[in-house]
Amino acid sequence: MQCDITPALHDAPDIAEAEAILRTCVHCGFCTATCPTYQILGDELDGPRGRIYLIKDFLAGSPTTSESLIHLDRCLMCRACETTCPSGVRYARLAEIGRREMEPILGRPASERLQRALLRSIVPYPRRLRPFLQLAQSVKSVLREDWARRIPDCPSPTVETTRPGSDYPRVLLLAGCVQSVSTPGTNLALQKILDTLQIPWQIPAAAGCCGALSLHLGAEEEALGFMRRNIDAWWPWIEQGAEAILASASGCGAMLKEYGQALQHDPAYADKARRIAELARDPGEWLLAQNVELPGIVPHKTKVAFHCPCSLQHGQGLHGRIETLLQRAGYTLLPVADSHLCCGSAGSYSLLQPELANELRQRKLSCLEAEVPDCIATANVGCQLHLQQKSSVPVRHWLELLAEAINNMGRPKNELGHL
Ligand code: SF4
Ligand code: SF4
Structure with a gap:
């Protein structure tokens, strides 16, 4: 995709990188089919190819409105499009640079700026976040169930x-x-x-x-x-x-x-x-990678539906690894349809785009619960908290399941099983 960067942005950081990424896109549209927001909204501008066009137009100096930022905000940054793209387009990096350049020029409503500032000033700091969660927990019992399930249990072990x-x-x-x-x-x-x-x-x-x-x-x-x-x-x-x-x-x-x-x-x-x-x-x-040994493990009856977070399968390219570990630890892994699609959590996305996030969660849970699992396992706290709000079975981190397998199945060292 050709892009002549507007002279106004020539000196902006990483612009050459953005231009190089744009050149790798051949407009084929394969990525659109696996984009969760395109699947829900059906608008080309809410899919990767459309968003790439919006960024290209902005960087080329074409007239751009705040609508472009809205379409970029709806992106989960799940990177399913990167996994699908045959040309290796680094969409997430391009979107990061594009959003960073667009925001100061196109602006955001004051309410959005406040919401984002609050998230940034509380969430990354455990000492600030903990009192908020503890306060929410203290009123949890009098809240409607769907509200109460949004509040994690917030245990505080040493x-x-x-x-x-x-x-x-x-x-x-x-x-x-x-x-x-x-x-x-x-x-x-x-x-x-x-x-x-x-x-x-x-x-x-x-x-x-x-x-x-x-x-x-x-x-x-x-x-x-x-x-x-x-x-x-x-x-x-x-x-x-x-x-x-x-x-x-x-x-x-x-x-x-x-x-x-x-x-x-x-x-x-x-x-x-x-x-x-x-x-x-x-x-x-x-x-x-360690090919390490754990205390001997035997198959048991716990049926697990694994949700592979986008950050693991698309971000780190590690699809299938955790499933292998859980199976070796004796769990029964159930098939899950559309496992490449995001659950809607996506960092702060579920707070900033609740309608899309809820729709994606409903679709994800219907896939995860289709084979009637005993529990759902995942690998990211955001997915865990988001899914457990509506899940009919417990949602656990896979490390907890692996640790429990070791605990329950511990045997003498000479009966070790390989991970
Ligand atoms: S990152 Fe995810 S939501 Fe964003 S364009 Fe790519 S597939 Fe769609
Ligand atoms: S699949 Fe890749 S090359 Fe094709 S339109 Fe999407 S980003 Fe561009």
Whole structure:
């Protein structure tokens, strides 16, 4: 796709990259068929090819209205279109640059700006988020059921940040922001699995939000600040030989793998950020690569429908890994139709675009519940919280299921089973 960038944007950062991405698109429209928002709305401008045209028109200096931003806002950034595209168009990166350039020129209503500012000022900070959730929890019992189910249980177990003897951790864990408050059992499960495998781990206390929320809300500098803070927190351990950074929320994992790209223009951090991206792993990806052994496991009757988050299958290209692990741990995995489609959670999307998010959730749950599972498993806290609002069965993180399998099926070491 040819695009002559308007002289007004020649000096904008990453414009050459956006132009190069635009050139890779051959207008074929294959991506449209797998776009969830196109499937619901049926408007070409609410599909990837239409959004690419809108960005191209803006960058070329054609007259653009706030309608273009509305179509871009409806995008989940799920990257299903990237998986489908035969030309390898990096749509998400293009949309990120396009939105960043459009927003200041096209503007947003004050109510939207306030909503986004509130999300950015609370959600990435566990110490601010926890009191809000605890307050909501205190009135949960008097709320309508559909409202009450929006509020996570918010347990607050003591989360350990290190293990004795882990001065030289093999792996670093990212506790995350929303996950550490709303579903802390996920990280505890990962810690338990690592302990069983006698793998020293560490959660550097100074690390925090991965930066994804700010980036997706158009606050790029704020996102880069989170990334630099995390790099500073992890770097001493990396210099000591830590071999991987495990993010148990797949959305955070996808973000870590893009640190190199995000900080490529920062001379002080570019090399370190590239190294972080190389070390970032989803726990499932890492466990499978280790070919490690767990206490012997036998098949049992729990039937699981697995929802593979977009950040895992499209963002990290790791479709099928968790299903393999769960099957090896003895669970019965049920077939799930349309598994490539987003559930509607998509970071802050479910709060900013509730109607589309609810429609997508309804479609996703009808696929997940079709074979009558005992539970639904997923790999990202956002999907977990979003789906459990309407699910008829519990929605768990797969790490909890794996940890339970180890717990229930523990046997002497000579009866080990391979992951
Ligand atoms: S990222 Fe997802 S919602 Fe956005 S255009 Fe691509 S497929 Fe559609
Ligand atoms: S599938 Fe790829 S090349 Fe074809 S229209 Fe979509 S983004 Fe462009």
